[in-house]
Amino acid sequence: MTHDTSSPTTLDAHPREMHPQRWGDPAAATPLPEAARGLVELAFGLADTPATANVTLAPVGVTDEVLAGLRAIAGPDHVHTDDESRRLRTRGKSTPDLLRARAGDLGDAPDVVVRPADHDEVAAVLALAVEHHLAVVPFGGGTCVTGGLAARRDGYAGLVSLDLVRLDALLEVDEVSMTATLEPGLRGPEAEALLAEHGLCLGHYPQSFQHASIGGxxxxxxxxxxxxxxxxxxxxxxxxxxxxxxxxxxxGSSPANAAGPDLRQLVLGSEGAFGVITAVTVRVRRLPEVKVYEGWRWDSFVEGATAMRTLVQSGLLPTVLRLSDEAETGLNLARPDAIGEQATGCLMIVGHEGTPGQVEARRAAVTEVLAGLGGTPLGEEPGASWAHGRFNAPYLRDSMLDVGVLVETLETATFWSKVDALYADVRAALERELGADGGSAIVLCHLSHVYETGCSLYFTVATAAGEQPLERWGRAKAAANDAITANGATISHHHAVGTDHRPWLSAEIGDLGASVLRAVKADLDPTGILNPGVLVP
Amino acid sequence: MTHDTSSPTTLDAHPREMHPQRWGDPAAATPLPEAARGLVELAFGLADTPATANVTLAPVGVTDEVLAGLRAIAGPDHVHTDDESRRLRTRGKSTPDLLRARAGDLGDAPDVVVRPADHDEVAAVLALAVEHHLAVVPFGGGTCVTGGLAARRDGYAGLVSLDLVRLDALLEVDEVSMTATLEPGLRGPEAEALLAEHGLCLGHYPQSFQHASIGGxxxxxxxxxxxxxxxxxxxxxxxxxxxxxxxxxxxGSSPANAAGPDLRQLVLGSEGAFGVITAVTVRVRRLPEVKVYEGWRWDSFVEGATAMRTLVQSGLLPTVLRLSDEAETGLNLARPDAIGEQATGCLMIVGHEGTPGQVEARRAAVTEVLAGLGGTPLGEEPGASWAHGRFNAPYLRDSMLDVGVLVETLETATFWSKVDALYADVRAALERELGADGGSAIVLCHLSHVYETGCSLYFTVATAAGEQPLERWGRAKAAANDAITANGATISHHHAVGTDHRPWLSAEIGDLGASVLRAVKADLDPTGILNPGVLVP
Structure with missing residues (x-):
């Protein structure tokens, strides 16, 4: 049981800009573990990857008047047109994004990067953009994996990357209401570090945590x-x-209300297409005194999934709850430290955080349910291993790309009664499409993000990159999206729409839903300068 | 501790139409209890109420062609133009609504009542309404207290009450996902009774429960x-x-997702202005095996409020948690059976529902916290009394109106750090306005609907009706709304906007929020036939 409240992975400082062709911090990157290398060679063979192309960006396409206007707003030190600044804000970190960057395709690079200091400067940039009809791409941590940073530039007088990195203050803490107001440029660890000074936390740890931003x-x-x-x-x-x-x-008048539709929920998920979020007031919690993560083994994915559902429908929710299928468990992808070891059945990670009393009570109740359903406790080692590696998978992806293996993830969510069919259909679609050219694919899945009525399914796919990896993956991803849509599930549980999922959005929200999004955008952004081509069908 | 799962107040059948000038079921109405009568006389004196005016409605203002069209859609048995049908669907059940009805003002009566059988018939009614430019008011249980049924009729070729009472099926139960699909015309007890056949429940018990509908x-x-x-x-x-x-x-693709803004949250709270809800899929729970409600006494409102906040911020939520202020406790308005008895301090009702194990564990943990904070346990009697009378306050209001006392409620919500100021300011506004003419008012309040970051404040006001009760209350309500708005709180935590709160909505959601609502309405309802004048500023 861990009693320190700030695990190293949580609050370590990370560079605020990532490598333009790889995930995260170059200093944190590691070569492919030998064990994983062996597995990869067995499955796909190994290929040399081409050296990174050294390309020149297109000339800056905005006028001097625009540049002067931006400098007048943010100051000359915060308007950048150099290649490095533009390259670093070109697209996000999906595998196709990385493949394009590695291939030297920087076609989506912004003309200019502006870094406003506050809300008023953001507003002034938008006004300038309206005046000159510039497309504006709000930029946070740059971790997007759905093409949300690849705005359309056709028809615009230039593409401006609106980097929110300087809006990085903790504006207010209300320890009575347990709320905090954060600026959007704060990275996950920065926000948690500022809150920790007050004994508080947010508790939001997506895999992108180390680099993603509050605004994002x-x-x-x-x-x-x-x-x-x-x-x-x-x-x-x-x-x-x-x-x-x-x-x-x-x-934000109140925790919840009946003053018409909750319009906060219209801004959340708007992906920069309706406006630029310049401050977010969030509910916070006391820092947990205890964190304990443990492993449980299930003979089958179905048994493990039933156990997850039983827990959440009993009101017995651990802090962390995820279940790897047989394939993911076998590869130990949930535990990067253990890759290469033998594992059978399905690994479940169960984590509890809180006061010692809370953790003890909840852990005992959860343990009773899981043991009663036939789970085998594996102790804290698998949990600690998962927690240690929880943010590292994107580095592994880079190492795999280095040896010619394309790794990508996709995710969805559905109701419990539809999980089995969705799981089978998405797997089948990926395997069929990636096997169509005589190739093969490894498809892994875990369930996480449980709700009383359903959960999310997170797939990881590995396949030989081959000669045309973008096209190859594009076909597989489309097949998976079609399977998701045919099952009535969501095109994204937590990766958003961007440009990649936009063609499937209308199937999910209906033509009227798409029409409503267009109407809201037309109302708030009448000239369409905000992230054109992103989200709104 | 009650072990029956269906308390009489929950699942009893109730008439599907209420008295046109009073709340609920005439058979359930009771005269003012003697003790309450004495209190009222002491405070305000007693006045005779005028006999109910026997008024004639305006002639039916729609054409024969419209009536024929409606009959062709829903069948001749389900299109009504008789006085009684129109009177029963005139406005809702706010005190001003009752005062107008008692005074014979039926100016908002619909021209015709149509009762479609299903989604397709609803759609056909809307098409007819567009063709003839008829205003359409979706009608559920008729319990609205914010003027949501008083649509604007100026500029329309008639006003149609679209009564959803025949859409009353439980369409689907998914016991794996723990969801159920309900039609909108189901009243609260009807929905619970249908779910109870599957051992399930919704657990949604607003004070209007016995008569309000799922669609509402x-x-x-x-x-x-x-x-x-x-x-x-x-x-x-x-x-x-x-x-x-x-x-x-x-x-509804999934429990939650990131496929753009959650558009469900745009339909929820749309008050019939964007569309007519014809089916709702809801999360359900297993029927609780045990229900136990108990009372706790606090020396002061502040101490009780701190205890509520401590519970919710510790993750220790009872099923029911509400706290009456000193005035409400003194009058025992939280416990109608006990009105007239002496009570001091502040009464808190704490309810637990679930399996015996869940209730026992949660009750023990909650008891430990409350006792540690200085609360005095009062046992189950006050809880049982509250549970028994929980839906009866509107009947008491009728009895008070009968003797010349105006009783009305209003509610809001805010963050915990702002509760004290909001409480003081709303009380002061009400007392000041109702005392301006030399009259007096009793203002009572309870906190309920707790969240980690805040709670709702529910005020009950009693004052002599006087000669011009509508104008008198109108001024007081406006003063309270101004105080709410000045405090940055919400104009309604759970009563909605309707026509009554509409003038204050823009202050809460901003001019841009109002603009977005207009844009969404224009998109979904281009000719503006749906509940005109309701919700959208």
């Missing part, structure tokens, strides 16, 4: 690995300040 | 007395089917 969490309806205990990010938000082309918009 | 719960973002345990109605909804003038709209 809000704009994409993010959900973290501890969502069972701390809730989704949209459940944490009680207030928002938004800069729109039509002016400032503030929301 | 959804359209107004209702919150019930057991919201601490079962959640707000908007938290229960996972899927919606809506008939709009532009066609059918279905939402």
């Amino acid at each position: 969490f809000a704009a994409t309806r993010s959900s973290g690995q501890s969502s069972a205990g701390y809730g989704r990010f949209d459940q944490m938000v009680v207030g928002l300040r938004v800069a729109t082309p039509r002016g400032e918009w503030r929301l | 719960f959804a359209a107004t973002r209702s919150s019930g007395q057991s919201s601490a345990g079962y959640g707000r109605f908007d938290q229960m909804v996972v899927g919606l089917r809506v008939a709009t003038p532009r066609g059918e709209w279905r939402l």
Whole structure:
């Protein structure tokens, strides 16, 4: 049982900019573990990867008048047109994004990067963008995996990356109401570190935690690995300040209300297409005194899933609850430290955080249910291993790409009664499509983010990159999306829509839903400068 | 401790239409208890009430062609133009609504009442309404207290009450996902009775429970007395089917997702202005085996409020949690059976529902916290008394009106750090305004619907009706709304906007919020036939 409240992975400082062609902090990158290398070679063979292309960016396409205007707003030190600044804000971190970056395709690079200091400067940038008809891409941590940073530039007088990195203050803490107001540029660890000074935490730990930003969490309806205990990010938000082309918009009169539709839920998930979030007021919690993560083994995925469902429908939610299928368990992908070891059955990670009394009581109750359903306790080692590696999978992906193996993830959510069919159909679609050219694929899955009525399914796919990896993956991803849509499930549980999922959105929210999104966008952003081509069908 | 799962107040059958000038079931109405009568006489004197005016309604203002069209859709048995049918669907059940009805003012009566059988008939009525430019008021249980049934008729070729009473099926139960799909015309007890056949429940018990409808719960973002345990109605909804003038709209791919903004939250709270909800898929729970409600006494409102906040911020939520202030406790208004008895301090009602094990564990933990904070346990009698009378206050209001005393309620919500100021300011505004003419008022309050970050404040006001009760209350209500708005709180935690709160809505959601509501309405209801004048500023 861990009694320190700030595990190293949580509050370590991380660089605020990632490598343009890889995940995260170059200093944290590691070569492929030998054991994993062996497995990969067995499955796909190993290929040399081409050297990184050294490309030149297209010339800056905005006028000097625009640049002068931006400098007048944010100051000359915060308007950047150098190649490095533009390259670092080109697209996000999906595998296709990395493949394009590795191939030297920087076609989506912004013309200019502006870093406003506060809400008023953001508003002024939007006004300038309206005046000159510039497309504006709000930029947080740059961790998007659904093409949300690849705005359309056709028809615009330039593409501006609106980097919110300087809006990085903890504006207010209300320890009576247990709320805090955070600026959008704060990275996950920075926000947690500022809150920890008050003995508080947010508890939002998506895999992108180390680099993603508060604004991004809000704009994409993010959900973290501890969502069972701390809730989704949209459940944490009680207030928002938004800069729109039509002016400032503030929301957040109360924890909940009946004053018409909850418009906060219209800003959450709006992916920068309706406005730029300049402050977020969130519910916070006391820092947990105790964190304990443990492993449980199930003979089958179905038995494990039934156990998860039983827990959540009994009101007995651990802080962390996730279940790897047989394939993911076999590869130990849930525990990067253990890759290469033999594992059978299905590994469940169960985590409890809180006061010693809370953890003890909840752990005892959960243990009783899980043991009663036939689970085998594996102790804390698998849990500690998972917690240690919980943010590292994207580094592993880079190492795999280095040896010619394409790794990508996709996720969805559905109701419990539909999980089996959705699981089978998405797996089948991926295996069929990636096997169509005589290749093969490893498809792994885990269940996480449990709700009383359903859960999310998170797939990891590995396949030989081959000669045309973008096209190959594009076909597989489309097949998976079609299977998701055919099952009536969601196109994304926590990765958002971006440009990648946009073609499937209308099937989920209906033509009227799409029409409503267009109407809201037209109202708040009449000239369409905000993230054009993202989200709104 | 009660072990029966269906308390009489819960599942008793109630008439599906209420008295046109009073709350609920005439058979359930009781004269003012003697003790209360004495108190009232002491405070305000007693006045005779004028006999109910026997007024004639305005002639039916729609054309024969419209009536023929409606009959062709719903069948001749389900299109009503008789006085009684129109009178029963005139406005809702706010005290001003009752005063107008008692005074014979039926100016908001619909021209015709149509009772479609299903989604397709609802859609056909909307198409007819668009064709003839008829205003359409969706009608559920008729319990609205914010003027949501008093649509504007100017500029329309007639006013149609679209009564959803025949859409009253339990369409589907999914016991794996623990969801159920309900039609909107089901009254609270009807829905619970149908679910109880499967051993399930919804757990949504607003004071209007016996007469309000599922569609109304959804359209107004209702919150019930057991919201601490079962959640707000908007938290229960996972899927919606809506008939709009532009066609059918279905939402609900998953428990939660990141596929753009959660558009379900745009339908919830839309008060019939965006579309007509024709089916609602809700999360359900197993019927509780045990229900226990108990009383706790606090020396002061502040101490009791701190105890509530401590519980919810510790993750220790009872199913029911409410706290009366000194005035409400003194009058025993939380316990209608005990009115007239002496009581001091502040009464808290704490209720637990669930399995015996759940109730025992939660009750022990809650008891430890409350006792540690200085609360005095009062045992189960006050809890049972509250549970017995929990739906009866509106009957008491009628009895008070009968003797010339105006009783009305209003409610709001805010964050914990703002509760004290909001409480003081709303009380002061009401007392000041109602005392301005030399009169006096009793202002009572309870806290309920607790969240980690705040709670709702529910005020009950009693004052002499006087010569011009509508104007008198109108001024007091406006003063209270101004105080709420000045405190940055919500204009309604669970009564919705209707026409009464509409002038204050823009202050809460901003001009941009109002603009967005207008844009969504224009998109879904381009000719503005749906509940004109309701909700949208």
